[in-house]
Amino acid sequence: MKSNFKLQLLLIDRVGIIADVTGILVDYGLNILSMEVQVEGKFKFVYLETENEHPQFDQESFFTRVEQISGWRETRIINNLPQEKRERGYKVVLDSVSDGIISVDKDGVLTTINLMARQIIGIGDDIEVVGKNFKELGLSDSDLKNCILSKTIIRNTKNITTEKGRFQFLSCCKPIKDSKESVVGAVTIMKSVREIEDLAQALSQQSQISYSDILGKSRGIREAISLAQKIADSDAIVSIRGESGTGKELFARAIHIDSSRSRPFVPINCAALPESLLESELFGYVSGAFTGARKQGKPGLFEIAEDGTVFLDEIADMPLNVQAKILRVIQEKSVRRLGSTEEIAVNARISTATNRNLEMMVEKNQFREDLYYRINVLPIHIPPLRRRLDDIPLLAEHFLFRLNLKLVKNVQIITKTAIDKLYQHSWPGNVRELKNVIERAAIITDSNEVDEDCILFSFEAGKSRKEIKHDRNKFMKNRSLKDMLAIHEKHILQESMKKALSIRKTASLLNISHVTLLNKMKKHDIHVVKK
Ligand SMILES: Nc1ncnc2c1ncn2[C@@H]1O[C@H](COP(=O)(O)OP(=O)(O)O)[C@@H](O)[C@H]1O
Ligand SMILES: [Mg+2]
CATH class of the missing domain: 3.40.50.300 (P-loop containing nucleotide triphosphate hydrolases)
Known part of the structure; x- marks a missing residue:
């Protein structure tokens, strides 16, 4: 009957001492399953896992022979090789990560799978899958293949249906390279979309505001x-x-x-x-x-x-x-x-x-x-936003950052022209309105920046981006001093009306006559809004 045992030998470090050890192993018919050598100062630690092929193996005599090696110091029977301990450590670390992690070699054969990945795919802890092909797990291996072939990172959103229901996750495949930069496999990291959403929600709920x-x-x-x-x-x-x-x-x-x-x-x-x-x-x-x-x-x-x-x-x-x-x-x-x-x-x-x-x-x-x-x-x-325009860039970037987290997007820049457009608006809805405008912009942009044509105020939101750009171009071309003054005049009138709430009070606020105000309102098509 075959039997295995694991040993730790402490030896003086000298040339040929490993050969002496392996010679004895051969004499006793012991097959080496795994061996690790560590040098510490003038000593060598040799860790061995051996399989004994001879039915009449005499352990006592074997140990005695080993003790006769010149430079031998100690023999110990051990339960685990250092490598096994390290692997167990890695497993604990991998299993405590909240993302699913699977690695494969370059042929798509599974080399690592952590607990979360098992849960995502719905494979019990007791089922051995390491050594099987990735495809056998019922997952598409196209991303992994592409990743290994193209040697680049591949991201994707995926759905799988397991016994526990439908599961949506973001997958990210990264190539694993050896020291010579050739690809030897890939690792795929799976993030649950639910969990990302929960996280984003927790962030946006801000229960503890300071x-x-x-x-x-x-x-x-x-x-x-x-x-x-x-x-x-x-x-x-x-x-x-x-x-x-x-x-x-x-x-x-x-x-x-x-x-x-x-x-x-x-x-x-x-x-x-x-x-x-x-x-x-x-x-x-x-x-x-x-x-x-x-x-x-x-x-x-x-x-x-x-x-x-x-x-x-x-x-x-x-x-x-x-x-x-x-x-x-x-x-x-x-x-x-x-x-x-x-x-x-x-x-x-x-x-x-x-x-x-x-x-x-x-x-x-x-x-x-x-x-x-x-x-x-x-x-x-708290002053209205139009009286603290300086705060706009700061707030806009903040809302953009938060939305990126929420949508797992990566819109990073608000262009200068977009900021200028934000400066020109009167912000009747204040910071809440700015937040909505930025969120809308980040959703509609198809690049990593928010440009002016992504900035839509609620009165523009129904129009297409092309229409707005067209409107604005038209507007910019015809911009004479008179036009610009007229725009500002209209704005001032509207704001004052909002504040004073009556024609008489507005006129006195602006220090113009009742009639002048009425004429100007007619010119700009402004109506009295009753609150
Ligand atoms: N100075 C600020 N910094 C960051 N976010 C702000 C600021 N002011 C307002 N907000 C955001 O704008 C939105 C509206 O704010 P809220 O406190 O509800 O306004 P109000 O109660 O005055 O109507 C909220 O999402 C809030 O977090
Ligand atoms: Mg409120």
Whole structure:
């Protein structure tokens, strides 16, 4: 019966000592399956795995013969050769990687497969596949073949259907070269598309937003951040003012994290909910409070946000009657659930945001004056994007980077002309609009750069890129000073109208007569927009 054993010999390093060892092995009919030699100083470690072919093999006598070799120091029976230990180490490393990894030799015969790759392809851990051809695994081997032939990296998106369902992954095949640069095989790395999506989502969800996520070098933004930092630690009510899309919620979240409140950030959009729902959301209710109420009652957001922050977004759109209740929560520092008389202490911080002109609303009795003074102690004003054009390149690059991660694209450059086009826009939707414009641009570009014809504002988005280019070329050709002034004039009028909201006020804002304004509006085809 054949038997194997593994040995470690410690010998003095001298010429011919390995030959002496192998001579003895031959004498005893031991076949060498694997051998490794390591030299350390004046010693040689020899590791052997042998197979014994003689039925009457005498181990004792064999060991004695080995001990007689000149320069012998020690013999040990071992369980694993160093190479086996290294391989096991590599396997642990490979198996802990979250990508699937398969390597093949140049004939497409599998040499390595890690745990993730097995899971992706649906091959159990116990099934031996090393040594089989890649094709036998039911995968297309065309990428690997191309990679080996062309000696270049090949990327592709792939689908496979296994017992566990359909699986989509990005594959990347890289050639393996020997020291003389000839290709001896290839390795394919498989990334699950699901996992990439999850990662991108986790990145874009940004649950832990801090000031460093608020980009901008303009004075307006820097000042807003520094004021936010000053009030974060206090318990003061935060009031964030700014047009839609300027980053009010971003600020509210950053302040929440900065205030080291351990508990949740609970946003509620006061404009989005009808009055009755808004109340029950904010204050909660007890069982049987109203028809349709849950049997066990429900805690309100002020309760849920204990030790956290309640973010009252669009607070100006809160009905007067709810405003009165909020005022009470602020004054009493407690809430009553609907249908209950029990007071529940509130220690949630309150943050508010609005894009409306609260002062004007107070004047018109649309917003409670007492509440206004309560919430507007230290307002943080975020300037609109058109007043901080300097921030555009920074923000645009940031959104591009994030989108690249999300779509696994590699759009790297925003050209100068594209940036110029961004500068010329008035940005009524502010940073949110810029984000959409950049995302749209990165999706439609077919190169690694965003050029001006990829920059589409919402009014252009329906047109084809060719049409827009044509429009613009036409526009550029006929550009006289008069035309350019007219464009600017129209822009100024539109913006002032938006601010002043009436013809009379616009005229006085621009210091022109009522009639002049009307004529100019007619010339530029501008209409009064009622809010
Ligand atoms: N300064 C900024 N830096 C980075 N992203 C910003 C900035 N301002 C706004 N954003 C992004 O723009 C979008 C709109 O911001 P948001 O806070 O919802 O605006 P608002 O609440 O004022 O309407 C969000 O995706 C936000 O992350
Ligand atoms: Mg908002």
